[in-house]
Amino acid sequence: ENVNKKLEKILKIGSLPPLFTTLRVNNLHLERKHAIKLIQEAIDEEERTGLKFEVKNHPELNDCIIIQNFGPFNVDTVTEEIIVDHSCGMSVLRGSDIYSTGILSMSPYVKVGDLVSVYVDVENKCRRGLLTKDFHGKKFFIGNGVAMVTRAAVFCTGNNKLKGIGVRMSECIYRSPQLYDLLPSLIHPQNLPSIICVHVLNPSSDDLVLDMCAAPGGKTSHIATLMGNKGCVVALDKNRNKTETVKRHLEKWNISNVQVHHCDSSKNARQRNAKILKFKRESFDKILLDAPCSGLGQRPSIINDITSSQLSSYPQLQMQLFETAVQLLKKGGTMVYSTCTTNIYENESITAWALQKFKNLKLVKQDPHLGSSGWIVEGLTEEQTRLLQRFDPSILLDHDNDDDLQDHHQDNEDYYYLHHSERYDIDTIGFFIAKFTKL
Numbered sequence: 001e002n003v004n005k006k007l008e009k010i011l012k013i014g015s016l017p018p019l020f021t022t023l024r025v026n027n028l029h030l031e032r033k034h035a036i037k038l039i040q041e042a043i044d045e046e047e048r049t050g051l052k053f054e055v056k057n058h059p060e061l062n063d064c065i066i067i068q069n070f071g072p073f074n075v076d077t078v079t080e081e082i083i084v085d086h087s088c089g090m091s092v093l094r095g096s097d098i099y100s101t102g103i104l105s106m107s108p109y110v111k112v113g114d115l116v117s118v119y120v121d122v123e124n125k126c127r128r129g130l131l132t133k134d135f136h137g138k139k140f141f142i143g144n145g146v147a148m149v150t151r152a153a154v155f156c157t158g159n160n161k162l163k164g165i166g167v168r169m170s171e172c173i174y175r176s177p178q179l180y181d182l183l184p185s186l187i188h189p190q191n192l193p194s195i196i197c198v199h200v201l202n203p204s205s206d207d208l209v210l211d212m213c214a215a216p217g218g219k220t221s222h223i224a225t226l227m228g229n230k231g232c233v234v235a236l237d238k239n240r241n242k243t244e245t246v247k248r249h250l251e252k253w254n255i256s257n258v259q260v261h262h263c264d265s266s267k268n269a270r271q272r273n274a275k276i277l278k279f280k281r282e283s284f285d286k287i288l289l290d291a292p293c294s295g296l297g298q299r300p301s302i303i304n305d306i307t308s309s310q311l312s313s314y315p316q317l318q319m320q321l322f323e324t325a326v327q328l329l330k331k332g333g334t335m336v337y338s339t340c341t342t343n344i345y346e347n348e349s350i351t352a353w354a355l356q357k358f359k360n361l362k363l364v365k366q367d368p369h370l371g372s373s374g375w376i377v378e379g380l381t382e383e384q385t386r387l388l389q390r391f392d393p394s395i396l397l398d399h400d401n402d403d404d405l406q407d408h409h410q411d412n413e414d415y416y417y418l419h420h421s422e423r424y425d426i427d428t429i430g431f432f433i434a435k436f437t438k439l
């Protein structure tokens, strides 16, 4: 009964966007107070919702900025419709406009400048180019916007998909400031636990650091920045295209202490095209293993179509990567293992397995520790779970009236209330961090 209730809360909170946007500042090139001023000015100028977004310091992280968002709002639908894919819908709920590539279906006579209601294709069933009246699958309303393109322009451009903004959002059920492409070399939108994760690793300027699963590179640039663009970071990813994304991001940030390689970081490399680089055993001072995972902590996520076999495949891969990490870590070195999932089998159970298998590994205290403790599993003592850091936004829904979990997309005053208190350290994506030292 309790487990089901917890699961219900995890799914419910997972379907909502966090109501805080967090940004990391490139403090090698810009002081945070100047960044705050520039961002506030840009938001005030762009603002179309009539809401006042306040840009603030994170009180404990010297490179982090927080902006509180608003929602949910009741928005009336209009006759003209468009349907967008899931990932586009999720970006809209976090403040984005709609790019034409995300549009799946559109009413036939929409003209540029018309107001349209925007829906997400919940079950991934809408064929691209379908007329909205012919789509009978589940769809979820996320707000209204102004069409910048016609149906013909979106769907009749041959093989080249139309690029650029297709619908400019005017009233979303959740409202966040428009930040994309704002000062891309100086600020990076990043979820709070991801920022905390690299502070926990705490790299310094004379370290040799390995980032085993680096793409798209958010944590890599953070590691490099904390090292003052000195020392050396080796950043690996098994996906070649994604390593190019990492390189572009680092170039934008003017970072020169990172070597990026296309490489399979697991011991038993099976991916055919990824090179396997040989590093000397016990050569790295610090290692980040931000592991591939089931992503169950990602928010918002209206659907989750992960299969149980996909879900159960992750621990195996995580253990392989973990073994490589332990081999490559120096004695006395530090390793951080992290995931963006709430799945205990990819988090606490991997930690328990690692402590059992590698007797020279020890869990150590994390600083900062803003999340809650880990969950208790076989093989971990209570004291050890207190050294783990788990971000579990479902605790926002832990209040006395558990039986009355209403649909937040209606008129959920409880939810609205919760979000208007200062809960930025809880209203995050789901995330897990374990920090080890090698004896």
Ligand SMILES: C[S@@+](CC[C@H](N)C(=O)[O-])C[C@H]1O[C@@H](n2cnc3c(N)ncnc32)[C@H](O)[C@@H]1O
Binding pocket: 194, 212, 213, 214, 215, 216, 217, 218, 219, 220, 236, 237, 238, 239, 242, 263, 264, 265, 266, 290, 291, 292, 293
């Ligand atoms: C959670 S994401 C990493 C996010 C990244 N650390 C960041 O903060 O931007 C996991 C990454 O692991 C990569 N990956 C998966 N299996 C891998 C392997 N065997 N070796 C190296 N990278 C792998 C994926 O391509 C993916 O980019």
